[in-house]
Amino acid sequence: xxxxxxxxxxxxxxxxxxxxxxxxxxxxxxxxxxxxxxxxxxxxxxxxxxxxxxxxxxxxxxxxxxxxxxxxxxxxxxxxxxxxxxxxxxxxxxxxxxxxxxxxxxxxxxxxxxxxxxxxxxxxxxxxxxxxxx
Numbered sequence: 140x141x142x143x144x145x146x147x148x149x150x151x152x153x154x155x156x157x158x159x160x161x162x163x164x165x166x167x168x169x170x171x172x173x174x175x176x177x178x179x180x181x182x183x184x185x186x187x188x189x190x191x192x193x194x195x196x197x198x199x200x201x202x203x204x205x206x207x208x209x210x211x212x213x214x215x216x217x218x219x220x221x222x223x224x225x226x227x228x229x230x231x232x233x234x235x236x237x238x239x240x241x242x243x244x245x246x247x248x249x250x251x252x253x254x255x256x257x258x259x260x261x262x263x264x265x266x267x268x269x270x271x272x273x
Contacts, residue, residue, distance in 0.1 A: 143170070143171040143176075143178065144168055144169070144170050144171075145168065145169045145171065145178070145180075146166065146167075146168050147162040147166065147167050147168070147169065148162065148166055149162060149163065149164050149165055149166060150162060150163075150164070151180070151181075151182065152180075152181040152182075153169075153178065153179065153180050153181060154177070154178065154179040154180075154181060154184075154206055155171070155176060155177070155178050156176055156177050156178075156207065157177070157206075157207060159181070175248075177205060177206050177207030178205070178251070179202060179205050179206045183202075183254070183258070184202060185198050185199045185202060187199065192264055192268065193221065193224060193225055193228070193264070194225065194257060194260045194261055194264040195261070195264075196221060197218060197221035197222060197225060197241075197257050198254060198257045198258055198261070200214060200217050200218045200221060201214075201218055201241075201245070201250060201253050201254045201257055202254060204218065204250050205250040205251060205254055215245060218245055218253070219242070219245065222238055222241055222242055222245070222257075225238055225260070226238050229260065229263065229264075231263075233263070234260060234263060237256045237257070237259045237260050238256070238260075240252070240253075240256040241253045241256035241257050244256060
């Protein structure tokens with residue numbers, strides 16, 4: 140993650156290498172210069188009890204990898220398995236694009252990009268689950 144720039148809102152929290160950091164009263168920018176730093180915006184975080192759907196579980200697993208929790212090799216295998224499962228259910232072109240982006244990012248070690256691509260599937264999943272429930 141060399142050269143990553145975080146733009147933080149007032150009082151926004153971010154997890155960097157296991158430490159929760161809270162911004163002050165003003166907007167600020169942080170430049171993260173350390174390669175392979177584990178960074179997660181806490182506003183983007185999915186809590187374990189909220190990981191109740193296939194896409195949310197994939198996002199949660201990616202988030203754990205991004206935050207540095209757990210074994211990277213096991214986490215990557217688990218996420219790839221979840222992406223494969225999602226590709227069996229989400230067959231529309233837009234979802235396929237996001238799943239391909241997530242896979243490439245994961246294989247390239249760009250975990251935030253992987254999480255971002257998976258999070259793009261959350262609204263679609265919500266619509267599908269709502270339609271299925273009715």
